Amino acid sequence: MIASSASGLRREIAGASVAELAETYGTPLYAYDAEVIRHRCRDLAAWDTVRFAQKACSNLAVLDLVRREGVLVDAVSTGEIHRALAAGYAPHAAKAASGDALPPADPIVYTADIFDRDSLDAVVKHGIHVNCGSADMIEQLAERMPGASITLRVNPGFGHGHSQKTNTGGEGSKHGIWHEEIPDVLRRAEWAGLQVSGLHMHIGSGTDLAHLAEVAGALERVAIEVGRSLTTVSAGGGLPVPYKPGEVHADLSGYFTLWDATRKRLEDRFGHRIRLEIEPGRYLTAESGFVITEVRAVKKQGGRKYLLVDAGFNTLARPVLYGSYHPMSVCPRGEEPSHGAEDVAVGGPLCESGDIFTQTDGGFVATRSLPTASVGDLLVIEIAGAYGFVMASNYNSKPLPAEVLVDGGTHRLVRARQTPEDLVRGECV
C-alpha cells in the first residue's frame, strides 16, 4: 500500500466526511480509523503474543479495540498501568492449565529502566509482571514482591531508529541491561530470589527489518546464557511504517519465520515451549490516525507561501522533534473542484519558529506540493496515529485536542477537547 493519496485531496476518513467531523467536534481533531487498527493487529496473528506498546496511542477506546483483537499491552508508567486496567486488561496471567501448550502470557507488562516510587507501588499492588531495564530494579522489586518472575530487557550493544533520538541500543542509549552484564545480573536475580522467565530486546523505533533481523541472533546468544528458566522471548517493537510517497509495507512473514526458528532452537535446547512475543506501537496505530486542522491564514514571506493552520507542534510534535514527514491532504470547504496545486510551507499557531509541519531534520523549513487551499479549508495531516496525541502538549496554553474513533462510517468522541478550565486546574494564586 502506498502511503499517501495521489490527488492530495481527502474528503473522507473511513467513510465519515472530514467536513462533518470538523463541524461536529471542532479542530484541531485526532480521528482514528478503527478498521485500520484491527487489520494491523491481524497482520501479526502468527506471533503467540502481540503486545501493544501503548505509548504510541493510549486512548482507552484504542486500548479496548486492540484488547478485543486479542492484543496484550505494555505499560511504561503508573499512568499506563492505570490505562490498561481501565481498558479491561487483567493485571496478571491466569494460572497455566495442565494441557496448555504454551506458558501463560501476562496481559500487562511494565517495561522501564527505573521504578519511580509510584510505579513500584502500582506494580506491587496489582501484581504486574516487570521487564527490568536496569539491574537495580531487581533488588527494588525483590524487596516488595519476593519470589516474583521477571523479564530482562537487554541492550545488545547495537541499535537503530528513524532518528538518533529513537535508537535504543548501543553505548549511546540509556536503555536496557548491557549484554555483557548478563552473568552478573543473573547472579543478582538469583541472590534476590527472582526467577528470570523472559528476555526482551528493543533496538529502536522506526527502524527497518534488516536491522531488526540482527536482534534474533543477539537474543539467542543471551538466552543460552540465561538458560532453562526462560519461557518467553520478545522481539520488541520497531516495525516500520510507510510514511513517504513510494514507501511500501515491509514483508513481515520472513521476519516472523526468522524469530520462529530462533524460538524453536531454544525450545529444543531447553526442552520446553517458549512463548514468542512482538511489541509494536507505531505499526498498530500510525496509519489509523489523522489530524484534522483548519487553514486560518495564507501568507507570503518573500517568495515562500505559508499555510497557517490551527494545529501546531503542541498537537503533533513529530516534525519539530525529528523532522518527521507526514503526508498531508486538503479537504476543500465546498464541493468545488480544486484549483491546481502549489508548493507551500505548513505551520501552526504557536509563538515559536519551529512550529512548522513541513520541516526537515535540523529545523529547515521545506515546502510541500498541495492542492491550493484558502482560509476555511481543512488540512489533514496523515499517518499521525502513533506518537501523535500522546506527545501533544499544552504549550502556549493550548488545550489538548479531541479524539474521535471512526468505525465503518460512524464516529464517536473518545476524548473531549480540553477546556480553558482544564488548563488551569490544580493551579492557584
Ligand code: LLP
Ligand atoms: N517497546 C519498547 C521498549 C519501546 O521503548 C518502544 C518505543 C516500543 C516497544 C514501540 O516501538 P515502535 O513499534 O512504536 O517503533 N516518539 C518517537 C518514537 C519513540 C518510541 C519509544 N519507544 C516517534 O514519534 O517516532
